[in-house]
Amino acid sequence: MTSKVITVTSGKGGVGKTTTVANLAAALAADGKKVVCIDGDIGLRNLDVIMGLENRIVYDVVDIVEGRCRTRQAMIRDKRLPDLFLIPAAQTRDKNAVSPSDMVRLCNELREEADWILIDSPAGIERGFRNSIAPADEILIVTNPEMSAVRDADRVIGLLEAEEKPAPSLIINRMNPDMVKRGDMLSVEDVYDLLRINVIGIVPEDENVIIASNRGTPLALDGKGRAGQAFRNIAHRLNGEEVPFMDLEARSIWERLTKLTRGR
Amino acid sequence: MSDTSLIQIKGIRDGLLVSLGEASWPELRSALQERIEQQPVFFQGANLSLDVGSRVLEVSDLISLRDFLSERGIRLWAVVGSSSVTENAAQLLGLATRLFKPTPQVETLPVAKGIEDETALWVNKTLRSGTRIEFAGHVIVFGDVNPGAEIVAGGSVIIWGRLRGFVHAGAQGNKEAMVCALDLSPTQLRLADEIALAPKRQGKSQPEVVRIINGQIQAETWNFD
């Protein structure tokens, strides 16, 4: 398999990028693929915490870039999945320590051995975001069904279009069907209607996400739980499989959405 | 050739302003790069504005310059020039296209009385949040104008799509200017000096045209017959 670099970004902070990277990585690695995650959020790292690998960090991405260690030495192996690795961000450096071309070089080196390289972008549209999208073959935009998050996603999509990056796909995270039904939350259709990009996943609001991230064990490995299932579905779609959207509540919406996205 | 004749640098309120002399873009670019490599400390951390005159620069030119600068800790802040291609490219990348002036000057757009300036800007895409288009003539958009996007036109604005962002038509006081869209629900709409806040849509959307009638902004169905 030729390897793929996938960047997860959002514009707005706190919408679930790190959660998405940790879960997709686990789901892909559980399929027997070799996966390397890179934490692109230099200065504010937390992918290591969500993956429960914080106490194993010796070297980080800045050490690789500045030549203090070999790439292999900074790759931390996951506790459960032998094919899953993390390259952590530096906690104490500012984001200018890494440049877009450093990221391209690092990913080209990783392509030799990994099937999937997942990059956790920081929020915003500044240097860390530019670093994260520079090597991307595919870009996933995470948003919440909430106007400010959707607007930021729209801004990021516009920037990607202007730079002629590959067309991004959308993950709508923290859907709450009851709130949509009461008219208190944007529906999947409302979000799609504005952004008009391929929807690759819809993840429900699920307290297990918070429990799992506090424990440092990815939810997607667990058989039960709707959010875990949603992340596994996204991993399958990344692999090119057609997986129907989960029937969270109103079936007609999902059917229409599948039609909309398939036509593109 | 000494590169001092090709590029001039001076300090301005926003940071550094680089003006370009007469030469091709690749030559000017490498002159600038050389200058930066020679004095990295001087440039480090600066916001750099570039006055490109009438030169036509594409998005790809600006991206590669921006990335070069960014790797040296310099932020490309503004690109000013007279070509609308360059200006659009800069706006698409979210760069400023005007320098700060101590006294606000309005004559950046030529005054259009009646609709004398019959040129139109053709925009063949959806304008997403954060995009701003300024044009002295008419603007035609084949796509949507999303919330957070802005169009300021000296003439009229025609949107073959949904208008949900901000539009100011007749921005230089032209009261003949109008705005039409297939679905009109702007965040805010201005015609000449009048401001209309969009009422909540009732029922199904339909093509509408908005103009000033008897001194008031009025919307009516956009009739094609």
Ligand SMILES: Nc1ncnc2c1ncn2[C@@H]1O[C@H](COP(=O)(O)OP(=O)(O)OP(=O)(O)O)[C@@H](O)[C@H]1O
């Ligand atoms: N589907 C979900 N259900 C419930 N809680 C969620 C869900 N997705 C994310 N969260 C919670 O939202 C918070 C933010 O998530 P996360 O850290 O993944 O966001 P982020 O986009 O990476 O944030 P930042 O921009 O700060 O990097 C976390 O506490 C996480 O547990």
Ligand SMILES: [Mg+2]
């Ligand atoms: Mg994060």
